[in-house]
Amino acid sequence: MKKIAIIGGDGIGPEVIAEGVRVLAWFRARRGIELDLWHLDLGAERFLRDGTTFPDDVKRAISDECAAVLLGALGDARVPGFEHARDILFGMRFGFDLYANVRPIRALADSLVPLRGRSAKDVDFVVFRENTEGIYAGIGGQLRRGTPDEIAINEDINTRKGVERIVRAAFAYARQNGRQRVHMSDKSNAMRAAHELWQRVFAEVRCEYPEIDAQHLYIDALCYELVRDPSQFDVIVTNNLFGDIVTDLGAALQGGLGVAASVSLNPEHPERVKLFEPVHGSAPKLVGLGQANPVATLLCVALLFEELGFREAAVELETAIAAAVVAGETTPDLAGSLSTRGVTDAVIARFAPG
Numbered sequence: 001m002k003k004i005a006i007i008g009g010d011g012i013g014p015e016v017i018a019e020g021v022r023v024l025a026w027f028r029a030r031r032g033i034e035l036d037l038w039h040l041d042l043g044a045e046r047f048l049r050d051g052t053t054f055p056d057d058v059k060r061a062i063s064d065e066c067a068a069v070l071l072g073a074l075g076d077a078r079v080p081g082f083e084h085a086r087d088i089l090f091g092m093r094f095g096f097d098l099y100a101n102v103r104p105i106r107a108l109a110d111s112l113v114p115l116r117g118r119s120a121k122d123v124d125f126v127v128f129r130e131n132t133e134g135i136y137a138g139i140g141g142q143l144r145r146g147t148p149d150e151i152a153i154n155e156d157i158n159t160r161k162g163v164e165r166i167v168r169a170a171f172a173y174a175r176q177n178g179r180q181r182v183h184m185s186d187k188s189n190a191m192r193a194a195h196e197l198w199q200r201v202f203a204e205v206r207c208e209y210p211e212i213d214a215q216h217l218y219i220d221a222l223c224y225e226l227v228r229d230p231s232q233f234d235v236i237v238t239n240n241l242f243g244d245i246v247t248d249l250g251a252a253l254q255g256g257l258g259v260a261a262s263v264s265l266n267p268e269h270p271e272r273v274k275l276f277e278p279v280h281g282s283a284p285k286l287v288g289l290g291q292a293n294p295v296a297t298l299l300c301v302a303l304l305f306e307e308l309g310f311r312e313a314a315v316e317l318e319t320a321i322a323a324a325v326v327a328g329e330t331t332p333d334l335a336g337s338l339s340t341r342g343v344t345d346a347v348i349a350r351f352a353p354g
């Protein structure tokens with residue numbers, strides 16, 4: 001039995017997560033996958049109601065009992081300080097040391113690829129984003145705030161251990177999944193101290209994977225090449241900030257935020273809980289309209305099946321999602337006319353009877 005914590009979160013989060021839960025429940029009922037779905041009341045509503053963000057007992061239970069967390073999105077204008085989002089997201093990413101944010105970037109249909117002359121076969125790569133350090137580590141401060149002499153600093157934290165483990169995770173993934181090439185991206189020509197460490201680590205780790213074609217691109221060149229010819233990429237590894245940016249560029253290449261899925265995990269501890277999240281945010285303007293695209297969340301469920309060892313279910317689900325998208329059975333962001341629920345119905349209708 002796999003226990004899965006379900007957190008809808010804010011905005012469209014609960015709407016898309018409800019569709020993910022429908023699909024999880026379908027596979028539990030029809031394919032015999034033993035899942036214990038644990039619904040958690042966390043997010044802005046809860047925070048505004050009683051001040052709760054991410055209680056210690058919940059955090060401990062997730063760590064001790066759960067195989068996965070499925071999280072919608074966090075972000076609500078009524079909580080401008082992001083207190084709840086910070087506690088919940090960082091509580092898991094940092095608290096469980098989920099140092100690899102893994103973003104498969106695969107276009108499901110030719111029509112989703114925005115580049116002239118390119119088709120779905122050209123967009124199929126995976127980004128490994130370092131998830132626990134870099135410029136998001138929270139080290140910094142402000143001096144003389146609000147004065148003309150103000151100083152604002154955030155430090156870019158790169159540890160030997162942190163860089164080495166994410167670079168190795170990218171190579172290991174490439175080897176395990178038959179990927180030919182790993183690109184490491186940094187800005188070592190400008191950030192000569194911090195990113196020279198990435199260069200040295202990359203030069204060492206690549207020797208352990210002689211069969212993998214190891215390449216380097218500065219982050220500016222990577223962005224240029226991703227748009228010019230995405231087909232040259234298999235696996236990309238980079239730091240937290242660059243990964244954040246490059247994965248949104250990747251989302252655009254695969255058809256938009258409505259179809260971008262992610263998992264945060266600790267490759268050195270595969271038994272540890274894994275965090276599955278659609279890449280998009282809470283999309284406040286879409287709330288309640290029934291137009292939020294559930295595909296990113298459904299792809300998260302497919303990724304969850306894959307990561308938890310239910311390979312057949314993962315393939316069945318991803319195949320059905322792709323078929324629905326190719327048939328144009330989509331929400332308006334992908335030029336379709338179906339509702340959030342209607343898209344899930346179109347996916348479920350493609351499963352073999354069971």
Ligand SMILES: NC(=O)c1ccc[n+]([C@@H]2O[C@H](COP(=O)([O-])OP(=O)(O)OC[C@H]3O[C@@H](n4cnc5c(N)ncnc54)[C@H](O)[C@@H]3O)[C@@H](O)[C@H]2O)c1
Binds near residue numbers: 285333
């Ligand atoms: N991981 C997270 O929880 C996360 C990520 C990004 C943003 N946020 C938060 O979400 C809030 C809104 O941020 P934003 O507007 O910059 O980003 P967003 O991802 O919510 O929206 C960006 C654009 O994409 C569209 N979009 C997003 N998801 C979609 C979906 N499933 N279907 C159809 N269209 C979709 C939106 O309508 C909007 O036009 C903010 O509070 C932000 O902090 C949270």
